[in-house]
Amino acid sequence: MNNKDCFDICIIGAGVVGLATAYELAKKFAKRNVSIVVLEQEPSFGQHTSSRNSEVIHAGIYYPEASLKAKLCVAGIELLYAHCTQFDIPHKKIGKLIVAQQSEISALEKIHSGAASNGVMDLQFLDKTQLKKLEPEVNAEAALLSPSTGIIDSHSYMQSLLHLAENLGVQFSPFSRVQKILAKDEGFTVECLLDENRKPEAYAFDCSYLVNAAGLRAQALAQTIDAIPAQAIPALYYCKGDYFDYRGANPFKHLIYPMPETNTTGLGVHATMDLASQLKFGPDTEYVDQAKFEIEADKAEVFAKSIASYFPAIKAGDLKPAYAGIRPKLAGPGEPPADFIIQDQSVHGLHGLTQLFGIESPGLTASLAIAKRIVEGVSI
Numbered sequence: 001m002n003n004k005d006c007f008d009i010c011i012i013g014a015g016v017v018g019l020a021t022a023y024e025l026a027k028k029f030a031k032r033n034v035s036i037v038v039l040e041q042e043p044s045f046g047q048h049t050s051s052r053n054s055e056v057i058h059a060g061i062y063y064p065e066a067s068l069k070a071k072l073c074v075a076g077i078e079l080l081y082a083h084c085t086q087f088d089i090p091h092k093k094i095g096k097l098i099v100a101q102q103s104e105i106s107a108l109e110k111i112h113s114g115a116a117s118n119g120v121m122d123l124q125f126l127d128k129t130q131l132k133k134l135e136p137e138v139n140a141e142a143a144l145l146s147p148s149t150g151i152i153d154s155h156s157y158m159q160s161l162l163h164l165a166e167n168l169g170v171q172f173s174p175f176s177r178v179q180k181i182l183a184k185d186e187g188f189t190v191e192c193l194l195d196e197n198r199k200p201e202a203y204a205f206d207c208s209y210l211v212n213a214a215g216l217r218a219q220a221l222a223q224t225i226d227a228i229p230a231q232a233i234p235a236l237y238y239c240k241g242d243y244f245d246y247r248g249a250n251p252f253k254h255l256i257y258p259m260p261e262t263n264t265t266g267l268g269v270h271a272t273m274d275l276a277s278q279l280k281f282g283p284d285t286e287y288v289d290q291a292k293f294e295i296e297a298d299k300a301e302v303f304a305k306s307i308a309s310y311f312p313a314i315k316a317g318d319l320k321p322a323y324a325g326i327r328p329k330l331a332g333p334g335e336p337p338a339d340f341i342i343q344d345q346s347v348h349g350l351h352g353l354t355q356l357f358g359i360e361s362p363g364l365t366a367s368l369a370i371a372k373r374i375v376e377g378v379s380i
Contacts, residue, residue, distance in 0.1 A: 219235075243295075
């Protein structure tokens with residue numbers, strides 16, 4: 001890039017949603033001479049929340065009816081599976097079991113009915129005998145089987161989005177740290193530092209449309225926009241989740257989820273796996289003051305105790321630290337879960353600006369649906 005660049009559209013943040021948005025915008029304007037740039041402060045794409053998660057394709061089961069999470073997850077799963085099939089993205093529709101003990105069966109039935117309200121119609125209720133046939137090592141009295149839940153190689157998915165977008169003319173600019181954004185009568189001036197060679201160089205360009213898809217930094221980025229009212233920027237809470245790998249052979253054929261824990265922000269420490277069948281458990285939920293990714297090895301005892309509720313054979317020694325991720329939550333400890341925020345001019349008053357806040361799970365599944373929703377509001 002040079003110091004006289006002007007782009008029609010700038011997307012800040014090359015996580016899964018930023019890349020999906022770039023791809024969908026590039027498709028929409030493929031026959032027009034529309035210039036699109038994606039800025040990313042890291043050396044590559046998807047370095048934060050997009051690559052530090054369970055890599056699960058969600059069906060849309062838990063989310064409140066009519067919420068953005070519910071609607072975009074249910075729409076997104078179809079789009080994502082279609083994309084994976086069309087572009088040979090490694091994935092597997094492995095299925096998921098939500099397991100319940102005797103005292104939790106009524107709550108499990110509520111999850112079943114809530115999922116149906118969201119349009120998830122393929123859940124199957126299993127009694128203990130049926131569950132044991134599917135997963136002999138799981139201890140529970142009943143379960144819901146979600147056959148459409150799957151797993152995906154998130155890196156390959158993001159790589160495909162970037163490759164497809166670049167083939168349609170999108171410019172990807174890593175090592176680009178935004179310093180300030182000035183709102184003009186028409187469009188924005190973006191001031192940033194380019195530091196690919198460890199020699200930061202000031203750089204500024206104009207754009208007509210701006211998408212804030214900065215994930216964990218979305219609120220901080222919004223604060224650099226000179227004309228944004230403070231009340232339009234929601235509070236941000238970092239919620240850390242740790243994962244532990246299982247040392248033994250994987251005893252499961254499906255993902256195993258306990259019932260969601262009461263008064264917590266997560267779905268419980270569940271059993272998931274990658275496409276090579278490596279079993280892992282996580283994430284837990286821990287609110288932290290800053291993004292940190294270290295895992296305390298002695299947490300294995302706490303994890304094992306939690307996992308033993310549905311997998312009695314587990315021992316702390318079976319677990320080894322794997323990785324951690326940070327969720328950009330909009331609700332603090334003890335508060336009801338918050339929905340996605342896709343913010344436009346009606347809230348902040350700036351034409352051409354779309355801001356995404358609180359895009360945590362099911363953001364990976366919903367990524368293409370979120371992107372299509374953003375694209376609907378862009379006309380050039």
